[in-house]
Amino acid sequence: MKNYEDLSEEELNELKEADIEIDENASEVNESVCKDCNENLVKIIENKNILDGAITFHIIKLKCPRCGKTYLDLNQAEKYDFLLTLEKATNQKQSLESLSKRIMS
Secondary structure (H helix, E strand, O other): OOOHHHOOHHHHHHOOOOOOOOOOOOOOOOOOEOOOOOOEOEEEEEEEEEOOOOEEEEEEEEEOOOOOOEEOOHHHHHHHHHHHHHHHHHHOOOOHHHHHHHHHO
16 A cells, blocks of 8 residues: 555545554553563562652552563553653652643643
């Protein structure tokens, strides 16, 4: 099939619209194989607390039992990134107002 940039106007008009549904859990990875060891990854849950336990994050990781590498799916990576942002802000004693502006931008 041609790239859409290479299609003529007539060919573009012949294309049909498709409806697709993506499950809300489509970006979750529940099992996989280590790309280095070909070993099945094991699911582990890591609990991280900030603000003296006021906020707890449950990060689900896939870990290789042989080489020890850990992997995150997209949802967990975003959650972990948010955790790191909050930890950095609280360690630097930033105000909640400046932190919320930084998060929202």
